[in-house]
Amino acid sequence: xxxxxxxxxxxxxxxxxxxxxxxxxxxxxxxxxxxxxxxxxxxxxxxxxxxxxxxxxxxxxxxxxxxxxxxxxxxxxxxxxxxxxxxxxxxxxxxxxxxxxxxxxxxxxxxxxxxxxxxxxxxxxxxxxxxxxxxxxxxxxxxxxxxxxxxxxxxxxxxxxxxxxxxxxxxxxxxxxxxxxxxxxxxxxxxxxxxxxxxxxxxxxxxxxxxxxxxxxxxxxxxxxxxxxxxxxxxxxxxxxxxxxxxxxxxxxxxxxxxxxxxxxxxxxxxxxxxxxxxxxxxxxxxxxxxxxxxxxxxxxxxxxxxxxxxxxxxxxxxxxxxxxxxxxxxxxxxxxxxxxxxxxxxxxxxxxxxxxxxxxxxxxxxxxxxxxxxxxxxxxxxxxxxxxxxxxxxxxx
Amino acid sequence: xxxxxxxxxxxxxxxxxxxxxxxxxxxxxxxxxxxxxxxxxxxxxxxxxxxxxxxxxxxxxxxxxxxxxxxxxxxxxxxxxxxxxxxxxxxxxxxxxxxxxxxxxxxxxxxxxxxxxxxxxxxxxxxxxxxxxxxxxxxxxxxxxxxxxxxxxxxxxxxxxxxxxxxxxxxxxxxxxxxxxxxxxxxxxxxxxxxxxxxxxxxxxxxxxxxxxxxxxxxxxxxxxxxxxxxxxxxxxxxxxxxxxxxxxxxxxxxxxxxxxxxxxxxxxxxxxxxxxxxxxxxxxxxxxxxxxxxxxxxxxxxxxxxxxxxxxxxxxxxxxxxxxxxxxxxxxxxxxxxxxxxxxxxxxxxxxxxxxxxxxxxxxxxxxxxxxxxxxxxxxxxxxxxxxxxxxxxxxx
Numbered sequence: 107x108x109x110x111x112x113x114x115x116x117x118x119x120x121x122x123x124x125x126x127x128x129x130x131x132x133x134x135x136x137x138x139x140x141x142x143x144x145x146x147x148x149x150x151x152x153x154x155x156x157x158x159x160x161x162x163x164x165x166x167x168x169x170x171x172x173x174x175x176x177x178x179x180x181x182x183x184x185x186x187x188x189x190x191x192x193x194x195x196x197x198x199x200x201x202x203x204x205x206x207x208x209x210x211x212x213x214x215x216x217x218x219x220x221x222x223x224x225x226x227x228x229x230x231x232x233x234x235x236x237x238x239x240x241x242x243x244x245x246x247x248x249x250x251x252x253x254x255x256x257x258x259x260x261x262x263x264x265x266x267x268x269x270x271x272x273x274x275x276x277x278x279x280x281x282x283x284x285x286x287x288x289x290x291x292x293x294x295x296x297x298x299x300x301x302x303x304x305x306x307x308x309x310x311x312x313x314x315x316x317x318x319x320x321x322x323x324x325x326x327x328x329x330x331x332x333x334x335x336x337x338x339x340x341x342x343x344x345x346x347x348x349x350x351x352x353x354x355x356x357x358x359x360x361x362x363x364x365x366x367x368x369x370x371x372x373x374x375x376x377x378x379x380x381x382x383x384x385x386x387x388x389x390x391x392x393x394x395x396x397x398x399x400x401x402x403x404x405x406x407x408x409x410x411x412x413x414x415x416x417x418x419x420x421x422x423x424x425x426x427x428x429x430x431x432x433x434x435x436x437x438x439x440x441x442x443x444x445x446x447x448x449x450x451x452x453x454x455x456x457x458x459x460x461x462x463x464x465x466x467x468x469x470x471x472x473x474x475x476x477x478x479x480x481x482x483x484x485x486x487x488x489x490x491x492x493x494x495x496x497x498x499x500x501x502x503x504x
Numbered sequence: 505x506x507x508x509x510x511x512x513x514x515x516x517x518x519x520x521x522x523x524x525x526x527x528x529x530x531x532x533x534x535x536x537x538x539x540x541x542x543x544x545x546x547x548x549x550x551x552x553x554x555x556x557x558x559x560x561x562x563x564x565x566x567x568x569x570x571x572x573x574x575x576x577x578x579x580x581x582x583x584x585x586x587x588x589x590x591x592x593x594x595x596x597x598x599x600x601x602x603x604x605x606x607x608x609x610x611x612x613x614x615x616x617x618x619x620x621x622x623x624x625x626x627x628x629x630x631x632x633x634x635x636x637x638x639x640x641x642x643x644x645x646x647x648x649x650x651x652x653x654x655x656x657x658x659x660x661x662x663x664x665x666x667x668x669x670x671x672x673x674x675x676x677x678x679x680x681x682x683x684x685x686x687x688x689x690x691x692x693x694x695x696x697x698x699x700x701x702x703x704x705x706x707x708x709x710x711x712x713x714x715x716x717x718x719x720x721x722x723x724x725x726x727x728x729x730x731x732x733x734x735x736x737x738x739x740x741x742x743x744x745x746x747x748x749x750x751x752x753x754x755x756x757x758x759x760x761x762x763x764x765x766x767x768x769x770x771x772x773x774x775x776x777x778x779x780x781x782x783x784x785x786x787x788x789x790x791x792x793x794x795x796x797x798x799x800x801x802x803x804x805x806x807x808x809x810x811x812x813x814x815x816x817x818x819x820x821x822x823x824x825x826x827x828x829x830x831x832x833x834x835x836x837x838x839x840x841x842x843x844x845x846x847x848x849x850x851x852x853x854x855x856x857x858x859x860x861x862x863x864x865x866x867x868x869x870x871x872x873x874x875x876x877x878x879x880x881x882x883x884x885x886x887x888x889x890x891x892x893x894x895x896x897x898x899x900x901x902x
Contacts, residue, residue, distance in 0.1 A: 110748060117738075168514075336519065346509075350512070383785060386781050
């Protein structure tokens with residue numbers, strides 16, 4: 107590929123994403139919905155102007171990392187610790203209810219299977235795909251609504267992060283037992299230990315770098331470029347370490363980097379610089395990229411019916427699981443629904459899980475299309491429903 | 505390549521570039537020198553932490569585009585038109601003196617050849633490599649010194665742009681006659697017509713988009729994100745069109761996009777947003793990338809001697825050609841030297857030319873190393889010498 111080809115792709119993506127974003131805002135819908143639809147429009151499904159390339163997926167990956175880093179930087183650490191136990195409860199329900207519903211859906215379509223058979227594990231795998239919430243889109247929607255720092259916002263983001271981690275553990279478990287890879291108990295134990303070690307590592311690194319940045323920050327009356335640059339480097343380094351050494355999602359590492367720096371004096375300044383890079387280039391590439399991945403060729407009626415049910419089950423099961431536990435924990439109905447809806451987005455993690463299933467023989471490549479449709483639909487619906495619910499909440503408050 | 509691998513590369517590049525940049529500033533040397541040395545340090549030549557990947561070269565390409573777009577935005581159009589004829593004269597001398605000296609250098613090493621023989625064209629090709637000035641590094645150095653908008657700065661940048669265009673024409677000429685490709689006169693004519701058409705195209709597009717942006721800009725009292733985003737999209741679109749449809753370098757397209765927008769009310773605001781993206785990520789990747797490409801393996805003594813002479817001839821010939829014509833046009837000695845030194849940087853265009861020579865059989869792959877050394881040396885020396893000369897100029901003025 108010639109280097110100049112990337113300029114064409116970027117020019118089209120930036121223009122389409124911004125135009126559709128502005129149009130979305132005119133229709134009182136969050137801009138991010140417009141950006142995803144822009145991707146769908148310029149991608150192979152409609153106009154076919156742009157194809158997903160390696161370069162664009164790397165740019166999108168940087169986009170989601172920057173969004174998570176910003177979310178971390180905007181965290182109120184005190185609120186987070188306060189909402190911690192509740193977020194854990196939401197995450198657990200947010201994993202196991204969709205896991206169960208997904209398994210049942212597959213069996214409803216293709217027949218009940220005995221526990222331990224390959225057919226059974228294939229059914230369970232459909233459930234596994236449904237476990238992980240996509241934090242990126244939720245964070246963007248919450249921040250567009252100005253609710254990212256609210257108590258509910260913090261709870262949703264924390265729960266979505268924990269949910270990813272539990273989801274990855276479940277994946278390892280299912281692949282370990284049902285997949286072609288050997289391992290079983292030993293492998294599960296490894297995952298648990300590695301995840302635990304990652305948090306120990308993050309705390310140690312966090313304390314060290316918090317001191318270093320405090321020292322860099324010290325006694326300066328003007329903002330300097332070095333703090334945001336070193337901050338970004340820390341974010342990248344933690345994102346890399348999380349995936350490479352501990353098998354934890356890179357977004358989790360980026361989010362933790364943000365949390366490490368959220369209490370230094372320049373946190374808001376770093377965040378402002380990140381948001382420029384993010385909205386100027388990486389953000390639109392990430393959101394348009396979701397639409398870009400979709401290709402509705404080769405769809406049968408059976409697959410279509412399955413896809414529709416799959417999307418409905420995916421959304422409903424998260425809302426049921428997360429809202430029920432929220433209600434049980436004493437939240438009112440609107441707040442519980444906000445938490446459930448905030449948790450229902452699915453993103454790249456679902457695709458990564460699907461990819462893993464494909465490689466170990468637990469998933470047919472056909473099932474990629476429903477997963478992508480789920481990502482697009484949930485990404486579009488979540489911001490819209492969240493906005494309605496937050497408006498309702500505010501009306502109730504008055 | 506896993507997506508997370510790019511985070512490792514970026515984290516290392518950002519940290520090393522910023523640290524070396526700060527160190528350079530402590531030594532009173534422009535930061536960009538530190539960034540290039542950082543690339544050399546972390547690259548295969550010294551520590552071997554990072555290898556040049558496709559992704560990094562695309563990021564670097566975006567970096568140079570952003571730098572050129574900024575340079576365009578900061579242009580004073582009135583000054584540019586005033587310096588136009590002079591810049592043309594400098595560019596012509598800046599192409600033909602190095603072309604002659606490069607040819608002679610090759611003959612001095614490997615013997616004189618009859619005009620028309622393949623050996624003769626190989627000699628001429630070494631000259632062709634020396635023709636194109638790298639604008640990116642000069643622009644960065646001038647802007648760090650606060651001289652980009654000065655009359656001399658504008659003249660240098662304009663001359664470097666015109667120089668690229670003449671250089672590409674000479675390349676087409678030499679390849680057309682001496683290379684394996686057919687063409688000859690017809691091909692040369694095509695290049696001339698295409699280049700002319702590009703400028704006609706740029707003027708038409710420019711007038712249209714200038715009006716559109718003026719209209720977007722109108723009546724707003726607050727800055728909006730849309731103007732920098734559409735500006736960036738225009739920059740990418742022109743960079744792409746230049747290369748794809750007219751065979752003109754992408755950097756020229758990006759620079760023209762900046763010039764189109766340099767007179768709208770929000771020009772400075774766009775520039776500020778670009779510079780954040782530029783210094784936070786793309787800039788360091790571009791400058792460190794120059795050092796990263798260098799690999800001093802497989803160097804013989806003969807090649808070493810040739811490389812040393814090649815670098816000296818490259819630098820001196822540009823200074824001689826450009827300074828002499830400046831002096832003839834009535835500039836004083838210091839100003840003439842500033843113009844000569846400002847024109848002596850070589851960059852990616854030299855590598856692209858070398859690549860072209862390789863593909864048509866006019867250049868041996870061995871000669872890549874001297875070209876890269878020239879890029880590194882000229883990139884490091886230019887900012888340092890420019891700083892000294894500008895200081896001298898200021899002393900003289902007092």
